Amino acid sequence: xxxxxxxxxxxxxxxxxxxxxxxxxxxxxxxxxxxxxxxxxxxxxxxxxxxxxxxxxxxxxxxxxxxxxxxxxxxxxxxxxxxxxxxxxxxxxxxxxxxxxxxxxxxxxxxxxxxxxxxxxxxxxxxxxxxxxxxxxxxxxxxxxxxxxxx
Numbered sequence: 353x354x355x356x357x358x359x360x361x362x363x364x365x366x367x368x369x370x371x372x373x374x375x376x377x378x379x380x381x382x383x384x385x386x387x388x389x390x391x392x393x394x395x396x397x398x399x400x401x402x403x404x405x406x407x408x409x410x411x412x413x414x415x416x417x418x419x420x421x422x423x424x425x426x427x428x429x430x431x432x433x434x435x436x437x438x439x440x441x442x443x444x445x446x447x448x449x450x451x452x453x454x455x456x457x458x459x460x461x462x463x464x465x466x467x468x469x470x471x472x473x474x475x476x477x478x479x480x481x482x483x484x485x486x487x488x489x490x491x492x493x494x495x496x497x498x499x500x501x502x503x
Contacts, residue, residue: 360447363420364391364420365394365421366420366422367395367421368425370424370426371396371400378425379423396411398411411437412434412437425449431457432456432457432460435448436460438466439466443466445467448468473485473488
């Protein structure tokens with residue numbers, strides 16, 4: 353799992369599926385972190401032309417072919433179809449927001465040989481880690497003996 357997280361964080365191109373223009377939404381906060389890290393971000397929202405100055409795409413299939421990772425932050429009932437669409441597009445790392453991780457997602461990992469991260473909070477891993485996320489990461493280091501020291 354930790355290698356998958358590092359792979360996602362190292363991706364140069366990331367699609368944010370469910371991107372919002374609301375200032376304090378999780379998706380927009382994640383986009384800000386990604387842009388600050390120098391990643392190319394492709395927001396996906398069929399109702400917006402652009403978000404944070406980035407051209408918005410209507411769907412995953414509309415994305416350029418060089419997208420390496422997808423951050424999916426939508427309702428559980430949409431996640432499986434979107435993760436499958438991302439895998440079919442050739443996106444290798446798929447991060448499903450911690451509150452949206454249905455068990456059916458495991459078949460996509462097997463069928464497409466992609467790396468799926470679920471049940472993890474993006475903000476606990478994306479540097480710089482701040483606020484409550486920093487505290488959560490500290491606790492994780494104490495209780496998770498498998499967590500790499502570099503994380």
